[in-house]
Amino acid sequence: MSNKDRQFRPVAVPDVRVGGFWGKWQDAVCDATAEILLDRCVEAGMLQALDVRRANPGIVIPIQPWGGTTQMFWDSDLAKSIETIAYSLYRKPNPQLEARADDIIDMYERLQDKDGYVNSWFQRVQPDRRWTNLRDHHELYCAGHLIEAAVAYFQATGKRKLLDVMCRFADYMIGKFGHGEGQIAGYCGHQEIELALVKLARVTGEKKYLELSKFFIDERGQEPHFFTEEAIRDGRSPKDYIQKTYEYSQSHEPVRRQKKVVGHAVRAMYMYSGMADLATEYRDDTLTTALETLWDDLTTKQMYVTGGIGPSAKNEGFTDYYDLPNDTAYAETCASVALVFWASRMLGRGPNRRFADIMEQALYNGALTGLSLTGKTFFYDNPLESTGKHHRWKWHNCPCCPPNIARLVASVGAYMYGVAADEIAVHLYGESTARLELGGSNVTLRQVTNYPWDGKVSIRLELKEPRQFALSLRIPEWAEGASLSVNGGRIDLGAVMLDGYARIEREWTDGAEVSLDLPLTLRPQYANPKVRQDAGRVALMRGPLVYCAEEVDNGGDLSAIVVPEHLPETKTSIMRDLEDAVAVELPVEREDTQNWGEALYRSKPAARHEAKLRLVPYHLWDNRAPGEMLVWLQAEKRGA
Amino acid sequence: MSNKDRQFRPVAVPDVRVGGFWGKWQDAVCDATAEILLDRCVEAGMLQALDVRRANPGIVIPIQPWGGTTQMFWDSDLAKSIETIAYSLYRKPNPQLEARADDIIDMYERLQDKDGYVNSWFQRVQPDRRWTNLRDHHELYCAGHLIEAAVAYFQATGKRKLLDVMCRFADYMIGKFGHGEGQIAGYCGHQEIELALVKLARVTGEKKYLELSKFFIDERGQEPHFFTEEAIRDGRSPKDYIQKTYEYSQSHEPVRRQKKVVGHAVRAMYMYSGMADLATEYRDDTLTTALETLWDDLTTKQMYVTGGIGPSAKNEGFTDYYDLPNDTAYAETCASVALVFWASRMLGRGPNRRFADIMEQALYNGALTGLSLTGKTFFYDNPLESTGKHHRWKWHNCPCCPPNIARLVASVGAYMYGVAADEIAVHLYGESTARLELGGSNVTLRQVTNYPWDGKVSIRLELKEPRQFALSLRIPEWAEGASLSVNGGRIDLGAVMLDGYARIEREWTDGAEVSLDLPLTLRPQYANPKVRQDAGRVALMRGPLVYCAEEVDNGGDLSAIVVPEHLPETKTSIMRDLEDAVAVELPVEREDTQNWGEALYRSKPAARHEAKLRLVPYHLWDNRAPGEMLVWLQAEKRGA
The missing domain is CATH 2.60.420 (Maltose phosphorylase, domain 3)
Known part of the structure; x- marks a missing residue:
C-alpha cells in the first residue's frame, strides 16, 4: 500500500492534552506568555488602529524603504496572540483573559466593512491603499492569521463570532480574487492565507475556501508577473523592488516548477505548508512531487542541525547551498516554527519519518529556543554560537516570533x-x-x-x-x-x-x-564537509535534542574545547535550575589559553589539558547567566 | 646604550632605488596605476570642484547620515595620486604624466584663498561650511594629504609650487588653531594632518609645523570635548553622532592616556604615526610609552596574521579582543598601509624588530594584496577566506585604498x-x-x-x-x-x-x-586559542609571506583540506603566471566531499584521502581565475 493513497486528518488541539515536558511549557504559556502577548500588543498601540470607537487612530508612521511598515501587519500579531489565548483557555480556563480576547474580537466585528473586508491598517490608517500593493502590504497575510485565530478560538471556546467575521471576509475574497472582470488575479507577497483557507475549509466543511487557496497557489509565479503589473498600475517602478528578486517571495516561477528553496524563509515555509495541505486535500501528486524535491533541497543543503533555517538577516532567508554560519545565523524562530508546520503537513499523505524526524528536530531546537523557561522573553534570531552578546528579548520591533512559538507550544499536542x-x-x-x-x-x-x-x-x-x-x-x-x-x-x-x-x-x-x-545516547553529528563553517567541528545530540556548551557551566573560550572522536563515557545529571532538564557531562580536552604567551600567533599549537564538559539542551541556553554559547565544538581529528 | 637616545631620520624616497621583487611592483605603478589613479579621479568629477576656471562646479551631492559625503575628501584622493606620481616620476620620467600633475597643482594654486585656505569642496561646493564640522568634514585630513603630496613632489621633481601653496595653508592654520581669541581649539575627526605637518617640518626645517602637529595631538580628547562643543555651536545634537562614541576617532580621551586600540582603523594608525613622529622629534617618552602599550594591544590581540587590522565593516575598525572573523574581515587595505606607516615611525627611536617584523608582515600581506599584479585593479577589504565572490575592483565609491597602496609601493625603498x-x-x-x-x-x-x-x-x-x-x-x-x-x-x-x-x-x-x-621554510602559525575563528586551524608562512590556498590550484571546498601537524617535506615551484612567484606544494589529507551521501549531518566524520596542496602568496590571490581562497586551513589535531 502506498502511503500517498491515505489521507491523514489533522488532530484538533483540544483533542490532545499534554503533560510532562510539554505540559510545563504549556503552563508557562498559560501563566505568562498568553497575557504578555496581549499586553505588549496593546502597548504597541495596536488597538488604536483596530478600535473604531476611537474616531482617529492617530498613527503617523513612515513607510520604510521596502514599501511598508511592520505596523501594517499588526493584525497578524493580534491574531496569533488570540490563537495562543484560545489554546491556553482550553488548557487553563481564564475568564479575564477570555474577556480581553472577546473584546478584541468585538472590535474586529465592529471594524468589518459591509462588504466583508477587515484590516485595521487599511481601513483606519491608509484606507486609500487597500489592495494596491499585495507584494509588500501583507493584507492577505493578516487575513490568514485572523482566520487561524478564528478557527482556534472556535475550537477552544465554541464561540463563532470571529469565525463568522472571517468567513464573511473569505467570501468577499472569493468575489475579489479571480480572472473575471474587475477581479484581482493576484496573491499575497507573504504567504499565509493559503494554509489558513485550508483550515477554514476543514472546520466549516466548505470546499470553496479550498478552491480559493488553490487559486492563490496556482497563480503564484505565473507570467505576466502579477507583482510587476501591480507595481506599474500603482505607479511604482518594478525595478525599484528592494528585494531585487521575486525569489524573495517564492513567486519567481510557478510553484510546481520550483526545485530550490529560496528567499524569505518564513514565506517559503508557509507556502509549502499550504501546498502540502492542498496536496493532501486534492491528492495532488504534482504538488507532492514538487514538495518532496524542495524538502530534500532544504534538509540536505540548507538546514542547521537545530532545524534552524534561513542563515541571512539581509533577506531573512536563504543564501547559498551549504552556507551555514553559526555566529551570525539568522535562523528566525518563526522559520523553525514554520518548518514544523510544513513537516507536519507533509504527513498528510501518510506517516514518514523523512518528514517527522525533521519536524521533531526543528520543534525541540530551532523553534523552542525562541521561548524562555518563564515564557516571558523571546529569541528572534538563533545563532549556534554566541560570544555572550545574544540575549532573549522582552519584545521586538517586528514581534512575529513571540506569538508564533507560543501558539506552537500551546498546540503541540496536535502535532503528535x-x-x-x-x-x-x-x-x-x-x-x-x-x-x-x-x-x-x-x-x-x-x-x-x-x-x-x-x-x-x-x-x-x-x-x-x-x-x-x-x-x-x-x-x-x-x-x-x-x-x-x-x-x-x-x-x-x-x-x-x-x-x-x-x-x-x-x-x-x-x-x-x-x-x-528509544535509546538516548549522546551522539556526534558531523556536517557535510561542504559546510565550511562546521569543518573540523562536531555537534552533540541526545535523542531529538541538540546540546550546547554554555559559559555558565564551562567558563569562557568555548572554542578551545576539543571533543574526542570516540566519545568517552558520559554522565547525565538533572539540572534543577533548568526545570529538571537533563545535562550531559563528559571528559574532553581543552586548549590552554592561560599559558599561551604574549604573541597572538606562534608556530606551536596550544598545549592541551584534560577538562570536563557539561552540555545542556540548546533550547534552554541563556536561561541562566549570560555568556558564551557554542553548538559546534572542535572535534578531535586523527590522521588516516 | 638605550635605543631611545638615538634619532633615526627617515630616508627620502629618491635616495633608494629598488629592483627585483619591489622593482616589478614599482614598474606596475609607473606603467599603469599612476595614470589610472588620475584618470579615475578625473572621471569621478574631482576637477569640476577644483578648477576655478569653471564658474560653477555643478555638484549637488546629498549629505550622508554620517554628516558628510565621500566627495568631501576628493582633495585627498587627488593628493595621494599626485604623491604616487611623484614617486613614479623619480623611477621613470614621464613628461605627459608630470604635465598632468602640474596642471592640477596649478589649479590648487589658483584655488587658494588669499588667506592661504585651500579645499576644493569647502571653497567651491559648500563655502558656507568651512571649519564648521571638523568631526566629520575631513578638512584638515585633506590638507594633510596635500602636504604629503607637496613634499613628495618637491623631493622627486624639485618643483616647489605645491609645497609653497601648502606652506601658506599651514601658516594660515597656525593662526587659525589655538587657544587664542577667535582661534579654533580643535582637531580633525580623521587624523592625518599630524603626520603631514611633521613631514613638512622636516623638509622645510621649520619647527613651527611640528608645534602645530603637537597642538593637534595634545588637544585630542581633552574635556570639555571639542566635538561636542562644535556640534552645539553648529546646531547639531551631539547625541545624534552616528558613530555613537568618540572612540571612533580616538578622541575619547587624551592620547597619552589611551591604552586600547579602538575605533576606525585608519584614523588610529595615522594618529599613532603622527604621535611616533613627535615622540622621535621631541624625544617624548610620554608618547613613546603610550605608543608601546597601544602597539602591544594591537599586535597581540587585534591583528590578523596578514597584518590586516580592523575586522568590522560597520566602523571600518576594531571590535573586541581576539575577534578576527576571516570571511567577513574588513581589514581595509588602507589600514594595513597605515600600520606600515606607524611601524616605520616606531623605528625613529632605534631599530627594533618588535616593530619592523610587523611592518614587513603588514607590507607583504595585508597591504600589498590591495594591488593587482597589473597595477590596474584593487582590493578595498581583505578577507582571509572567500567563497569565490570577493574580487578586485576597478574603482571604489570611496577610492582611498588605490592611491594609498600605490604610494606605499612606489616609495617602499624609504621603508627599507x-x-x-x-x-x-x-x-x-x-x-x-x-x-x-x-x-x-x-x-x-x-x-x-x-x-x-x-x-x-x-x-x-x-x-x-x-x-x-x-x-x-x-x-x-x-x-x-x-x-x-x-x-x-x-x-x-x-x-x-x-x-x-x-x-x-x-x-x-x-x-x-x-x-x-635567512632560512625560508614553510612554517605553521597557530592563533591564540582565544581567537575562536581560527580554532583548530593553521596558517602557513614562508619568510614574511602568508600563503593561501586558491581554488584555481586546488579545486573547491578548501575547508575540507587538513594540514598535518608535523609538516611533511615541501616542494617549491616558480609560478610563471604569477610573475615567477614561489608556490609551495605539500602532501595533505582531504575530507571526502564526493561520497559523503545525501544527509547534511551524520554520526561519522568524513573519510579522508591523500591530496596535494598548492599554496601561493596571499598578496597574489585573485590574480588568475576567480574562486575560493583560504588562509586558515584545518589543522590536524592529535590527542595528548
Whole structure:
C-alpha cells in the first residue's frame, strides 16, 4: 500500500492534552506568555488602529524603504496572540483573559466593512491603499492569521463570532480574487492565507475556501508577473523592488516548477505548508512531487542541525547551498516554527519519518529556543554560537516570533498524532492523552513517558470495543537499538517498518499496552564537509535534542574545547535550575589559553589539558547567566 | 646604550632605488596605476570642484547620515595620486604624466584663498561650511594629504609650487588653531594632518609645523570635548553622532592616556604615526610609552596574521579582543598601509624588530594584496577566506585604498633603511641601491637578493673613505638558523644582537661585503586559542609571506583540506603566471566531499584521502581565475 493513497486528518488541539515536558511549557504559556502577548500588543498601540470607537487612530508612521511598515501587519500579531489565548483557555480556563480576547474580537466585528473586508491598517490608517500593493502590504497575510485565530478560538471556546467575521471576509475574497472582470488575479507577497483557507475549509466543511487557496497557489509565479503589473498600475517602478528578486517571495516561477528553496524563509515555509495541505486535500501528486524535491533541497543543503533555517538577516532567508554560519545565523524562530508546520503537513499523505524526524528536530531546537523557561522573553534570531552578546528579548520591533512559538507550544499536542480512516500514527512522543476519532468511534491513547529526557514510552489504548486498525509508531532514524513490545510481546521491528514507522496492524482491544524504548545516547553529528563553517567541528545530540556548551557551566573560550572522536563515557545529571532538564557531562580536552604567551600567533599549537564538559539542551541556553554559547565544538581529528 | 637616545631620520624616497621583487611592483605603478589613479579621479568629477576656471562646479551631492559625503575628501584622493606620481616620476620620467600633475597643482594654486585656505569642496561646493564640522568634514585630513603630496613632489621633481601653496595653508592654520581669541581649539575627526605637518617640518626645517602637529595631538580628547562643543555651536545634537562614541576617532580621551586600540582603523594608525613622529622629534617618552602599550594591544590581540587590522565593516575598525572573523574581515587595505606607516615611525627611536617584523608582515600581506599584479585593479577589504565572490575592483565609491597602496609601493625603498648619526639600520631586505648620508659623508648600500623568494641577501658597501659606524641588520624573529658574515668572516649572532638586529659596529671600508642567510621554510602559525575563528586551524608562512590556498590550484571546498601537524617535506615551484612567484606544494589529507551521501549531518566524520596542496602568496590571490581562497586551513589535531 502506498502511503500517498491515505489521507491523514489533522488532530484538533483540544483533542490532545499534554503533560510532562510539554505540559510545563504549556503552563508557562498559560501563566505568562498568553497575557504578555496581549499586553505588549496593546502597548504597541495596536488597538488604536483596530478600535473604531476611537474616531482617529492617530498613527503617523513612515513607510520604510521596502514599501511598508511592520505596523501594517499588526493584525497578524493580534491574531496569533488570540490563537495562543484560545489554546491556553482550553488548557487553563481564564475568564479575564477570555474577556480581553472577546473584546478584541468585538472590535474586529465592529471594524468589518459591509462588504466583508477587515484590516485595521487599511481601513483606519491608509484606507486609500487597500489592495494596491499585495507584494509588500501583507493584507492577505493578516487575513490568514485572523482566520487561524478564528478557527482556534472556535475550537477552544465554541464561540463563532470571529469565525463568522472571517468567513464573511473569505467570501468577499472569493468575489475579489479571480480572472473575471474587475477581479484581482493576484496573491499575497507573504504567504499565509493559503494554509489558513485550508483550515477554514476543514472546520466549516466548505470546499470553496479550498478552491480559493488553490487559486492563490496556482497563480503564484505565473507570467505576466502579477507583482510587476501591480507595481506599474500603482505607479511604482518594478525595478525599484528592494528585494531585487521575486525569489524573495517564492513567486519567481510557478510553484510546481520550483526545485530550490529560496528567499524569505518564513514565506517559503508557509507556502509549502499550504501546498502540502492542498496536496493532501486534492491528492495532488504534482504538488507532492514538487514538495518532496524542495524538502530534500532544504534538509540536505540548507538546514542547521537545530532545524534552524534561513542563515541571512539581509533577506531573512536563504543564501547559498551549504552556507551555514553559526555566529551570525539568522535562523528566525518563526522559520523553525514554520518548518514544523510544513513537516507536519507533509504527513498528510501518510506517516514518514523523512518528514517527522525533521519536524521533531526543528520543534525541540530551532523553534523552542525562541521561548524562555518563564515564557516571558523571546529569541528572534538563533545563532549556534554566541560570544555572550545574544540575549532573549522582552519584545521586538517586528514581534512575529513571540506569538508564533507560543501558539506552537500551546498546540503541540496536535502535532503528535495523525489519524486516517483506519490508522493512527504517533509522530511525536511525550506525556499526553489523545482522544481520537477513528472512522466513527473513539480511541484514547495515553502516553506515559519522561521523553525527551528518557527514551522509554508506554502507550495505553482505550476503546469501547475491539477494532482492527493500524497503529504506526515513528522509530526515529537516530534511535539505534530501539525496541518495541505490544502487551509484553516483543515486536520484530524489521518486519513492521514502513517509511520509518513501526506499523502494527491488528485488532486492538481496550487496555492494550505498547512499550517503546528509544535509546538516548549522546551522539556526534558531523556536517557535510561542504559546510565550511562546521569543518573540523562536531555537534552533540541526545535523542531529538541538540546540546550546547554554555559559559555558565564551562567558563569562557568555548572554542578551545576539543571533543574526542570516540566519545568517552558520559554522565547525565538533572539540572534543577533548568526545570529538571537533563545535562550531559563528559571528559574532553581543552586548549590552554592561560599559558599561551604574549604573541597572538606562534608556530606551536596550544598545549592541551584534560577538562570536563557539561552540555545542556540548546533550547534552554541563556536561561541562566549570560555568556558564551557554542553548538559546534572542535572535534578531535586523527590522521588516516 | 638605550635605543631611545638615538634619532633615526627617515630616508627620502629618491635616495633608494629598488629592483627585483619591489622593482616589478614599482614598474606596475609607473606603467599603469599612476595614470589610472588620475584618470579615475578625473572621471569621478574631482576637477569640476577644483578648477576655478569653471564658474560653477555643478555638484549637488546629498549629505550622508554620517554628516558628510565621500566627495568631501576628493582633495585627498587627488593628493595621494599626485604623491604616487611623484614617486613614479623619480623611477621613470614621464613628461605627459608630470604635465598632468602640474596642471592640477596649478589649479590648487589658483584655488587658494588669499588667506592661504585651500579645499576644493569647502571653497567651491559648500563655502558656507568651512571649519564648521571638523568631526566629520575631513578638512584638515585633506590638507594633510596635500602636504604629503607637496613634499613628495618637491623631493622627486624639485618643483616647489605645491609645497609653497601648502606652506601658506599651514601658516594660515597656525593662526587659525589655538587657544587664542577667535582661534579654533580643535582637531580633525580623521587624523592625518599630524603626520603631514611633521613631514613638512622636516623638509622645510621649520619647527613651527611640528608645534602645530603637537597642538593637534595634545588637544585630542581633552574635556570639555571639542566635538561636542562644535556640534552645539553648529546646531547639531551631539547625541545624534552616528558613530555613537568618540572612540571612533580616538578622541575619547587624551592620547597619552589611551591604552586600547579602538575605533576606525585608519584614523588610529595615522594618529599613532603622527604621535611616533613627535615622540622621535621631541624625544617624548610620554608618547613613546603610550605608543608601546597601544602597539602591544594591537599586535597581540587585534591583528590578523596578514597584518590586516580592523575586522568590522560597520566602523571600518576594531571590535573586541581576539575577534578576527576571516570571511567577513574588513581589514581595509588602507589600514594595513597605515600600520606600515606607524611601524616605520616606531623605528625613529632605534631599530627594533618588535616593530619592523610587523611592518614587513603588514607590507607583504595585508597591504600589498590591495594591488593587482597589473597595477590596474584593487582590493578595498581583505578577507582571509572567500567563497569565490570577493574580487578586485576597478574603482571604489570611496577610492582611498588605490592611491594609498600605490604610494606605499612606489616609495617602499624609504621603508627599507633608517639612518642615525652613526648608524645605518637595514629594516627590510630586497634588491636595492641606497645612497645614504651618514654624518656628512655618503654611504651606498647595494643589496643583491631575490628576497622574499629566497633568503640569501648580499649587501655591498661603498664609501669614499673608511668610517666607524654601526650597521644594524634586522634578523626577523621567524628566521630560525639565520647566519651572517662580513667579508667572508662568520659573525656570532648571539654576540651582536640588539633588539632583534645584528648590530655590527666597526670601521667599514669601501667594498665591504655583508652576507646574510635567512632560512625560508614553510612554517605553521597557530592563533591564540582565544581567537575562536581560527580554532583548530593553521596558517602557513614562508619568510614574511602568508600563503593561501586558491581554488584555481586546488579545486573547491578548501575547508575540507587538513594540514598535518608535523609538516611533511615541501616542494617549491616558480609560478610563471604569477610573475615567477614561489608556490609551495605539500602532501595533505582531504575530507571526502564526493561520497559523503545525501544527509547534511551524520554520526561519522568524513573519510579522508591523500591530496596535494598548492599554496601561493596571499598578496597574489585573485590574480588568475576567480574562486575560493583560504588562509586558515584545518589543522590536524592529535590527542595528548
